[in-house]
Amino acid sequence: MKKCAIFLLFFYSIHGNGQWYAGFEAGGTRNFLITTTGGGSFTSYQGATGIAFDIPVLFRVNDWLAIESGAGFEQKNYRMVRSGFFQGVWQQNSNGYLQLPLQGNCSFGGKKIKGFVKTGVYGAYWLTARIKGTSPNILSPTDTTTLNPTALLEANNGYNYNQRYSFSTKDNRVEFGWLTGVGISYQLNRLTCLFLEGSYTSAITGQQKKYQLNQTPRYNSTYGISIGTLFHLKHLL
Amino acid sequence: MKKSSLLALSLFSLFLVSCHKNLPDAANVQDYPGNSYPDLFEAFWNGMNTNYVFWSIDTTDWDAVYTHYKPLFAQLTTFDSNNETKAEQYFREMTAGLIDSHYTLTFESTGNTFDPSLSRRLTTDTNYLADSIFPARLLNNLISTSYIDSGSLVMGSDPVTLGNSNTSLTAIAGTVHHSILYLYFSNFSISQAAAHTTPVFNYFFSALQSMPGITGVVIDLRGNPGGEVIDLDYVVGQLVNTQFAFGYTRSKGGPNRLDYTPWTPAIIKPWNGGTKVTAPIVVLTDHLSTSMAEITTLAVKALPNGKVIGTRTWGATGPLAPNVYYNGGEFTIGTPYWGNNGYLFTYTSAAMFKYLNGDIYEGVGVPPDIYARETQAAFDNSHDMVLDAAIQYIKAH
Numbered sequence: 001m002k003k004c005a006i007f008l009l010f011f012y013s014i015h016g017n018g019q020w021y022a023g024f025e026a027g028g029t030r031n032f033l034i035t036t037t038g039g040g041s042f043t044s045y046q047g048a049t050g051i052a053f054d055i056p057v058l059f060r061v062n063d064w065l066a067i068e069s070g071a072g073f074e075q076k077n078y079r080m081v082r083s084g085f086f087q088g089v090w091q092q093n094s095n096g097y098l099q100l101p102l103q104g105n106c107s108f109g110g111k112k113i114k115g116f117v118k119t120g121v122y123g124a125y126w127l128t129a130r131i132k133g134t135s136p137n138i139l140s141p142t143d144t145t146t147l148n149p150t151a152l153l154e155a156n157n158g159y160n161y162n163q164r165y166s167f168s169t170k171d172n173r174v175e176f177g178w179l180t181g182v183g184i185s186y187q188l189n190r191l192t193c194l195f196l197e198g199s200y201t202s203a204i205t206g207q208q209k210k211y212q213l214n215q216t217p218r219y220n221s222t223y224g225i226s227i228g229t230l231f232h233l234k235h236l237l
Numbered sequence: 238m239k240k241s242s243l244l245a246l247s248l249f250s251l252f253l254v255s256c257h258k259n260l261p262d263a264a265n266v267q268d269y270p271g272n273s274y275p276d277l278f279e280a281f282w283n284g285m286n287t288n289y290v291f292w293s294i295d296t297t298d299w300d301a302v303y304t305h306y307k308p309l310f311a312q313l314t315t316f317d318s319n320n321e322t323k324a325e326q327y328f329r330e331m332t333a334g335l336i337d338s339h340y341t342l343t344f345e346s347t348g349n350t351f352d353p354s355l356s357r358r359l360t361t362d363t364n365y366l367a368d369s370i371f372p373a374r375l376l377n378n379l380i381s382t383s384y385i386d387s388g389s390l391v392m393g394s395d396p397v398t399l400g401n402s403n404t405s406l407t408a409i410a411g412t413v414h415h416s417i418l419y420l421y422f423s424n425f426s427i428s429q430a431a432a433h434t435t436p437v438f439n440y441f442f443s444a445l446q447s448m449p450g451i452t453g454v455v456i457d458l459r460g461n462p463g464g465e466v467i468d469l470d471y472v473v474g475q476l477v478n479t480q481f482a483f484g485y486t487r488s489k490g491g492p493n494r495l496d497y498t499p500w501t502p503a504i505i506k507p508w509n510g511g512t513k514v515t516a517p518i519v520v521l522t523d524h525l526s527t528s529m530a531e532i533t534t535l536a537v538k539a540l541p542n543g544k545v546i547g548t549r550t551w552g553a554t555g556p557l558a559p560n561v562y563y564n565g566g567e568f569t570i571g572t573p574y575w576g577n578n579g580y581l582f583t584y585t586s587a588a589m590f591k592y593l594n595g596d597i598y599e600g601v602g603v604p605p606d607i608y609a610r611e612t613q614a615a616f617d618n619s620h621d622m623v624l625d626a627a628i629q630y631i632k633a634h
Contacts, residue, residue, distance in 0.1 A: 080490075
């Protein structure tokens, strides 16, 4: 009975005054880890690219305002690189998040081509993690003793790895933050709308739970660009 | 309405974008000026956060240490001998329970040192360091005269440098019962072997390849304090002809206590092709076998024909390296105010070691497969109980 009522409400909202849209969206991300290295020698964090795909769901309140949500998968990757004597030592963290945004969407412009600005909040779950890189192997010095090595990886053989990251209790797998985006859409026909969007996502919770005094936080900061399509469900169903 | 809402949304977006996160300063320990005891305390406490590699297994509550000692250091308002005594005592208390058995504090202005693992051992056994008749008496008066077959003995000593200290490398090799190859060396500085010790190693490793009917190999690491990593492949890599893994290491991967690199396999590579030794390989250990001696012990233990006989080792299995190499390990505080040597030098491992089966022996030592230890009574009766146990094991296999 309850399920039936929900279905009727949904059916009414589609065929009633409300205008529901749903579609697909895919694109790329470039994430930066906002943190400090704590004085790590010749060590820095750099941004890394990733992929993102979403199933956006949009409820148009009127001709210029909509509420947008939908589930998506977003990679928030980053790299640690060392330079100078330590050149060649690096690690890329590839982290996948299941993300659920809730945002307001304001559109403006003509009938066919419209611009839009949107902003809101999101919750995400850190779903996957992989690490790839090269580290010096402390117990594997090179066979020929080099008196004046010009690089750490000359003195110690490098260990190349590409493996799943094992989550531990220190990892904060639930992330919250805010996001904003701007884009342009094109009404292909009364059913289909295409759009191009640039976005920025900023976490307000860190990647690690608080477990020590004077802990250095690690926040994701992600730029995205994507293309997608939205279908007017009223005309689709 | 439409325009004002759009404007409001845009402004809200700009507001969000302009929100910058405030990250706490996580400075290099050498950036602290060190011009007061409270500042030295902060530098040391944070330096340990970032550079100490055993936080994942150490039971010291470092946050509680901060809470307890911060106000005590705040009371030390001037540098004088009375406050220095108090400060050194506080630093000792803070680190007394750390499991890193390489760990040593050196107070550069007074020359005082503190070694928590040694302190713990001496607390329970004041005779701990002298509680062995090995190596000098045993080597000179028993093994070289009563065990090694006449005509096979090769021994010598050369001056070497280990950790900026001058010392000597003593090595002894020969056969026991004409079929067991025996090797002793006093530390891991074999790459510095010169005129007197090179023949010892040449004899041993040549015999390993050419001597017919070898029934066993004994590597005597009793009393061995460790040394250079390069010797690991030189010694164990000549006992095998294929590489093998015997454990893992990991170092710090970030400034927080539990930031680590992934585990890196610890691998022995054959040295110059190596020789597949099928006879039992026995490592002799005692409570003073330390660091590389323990790593070598674990490498041999991982071999199907490897055996560890003796007593539990010291328990300092974390490899050492300059701090900048692995962004962790030894560090100095107070250099801006106190000069190049700083106020306090902390000697600590740059990586932690995990044996093949997942066991970590830091602070507890590597247990022997077969327990045996030398005794005064046996020595007086011309017997080395540990070497006897090795010979007995080899004969039985």
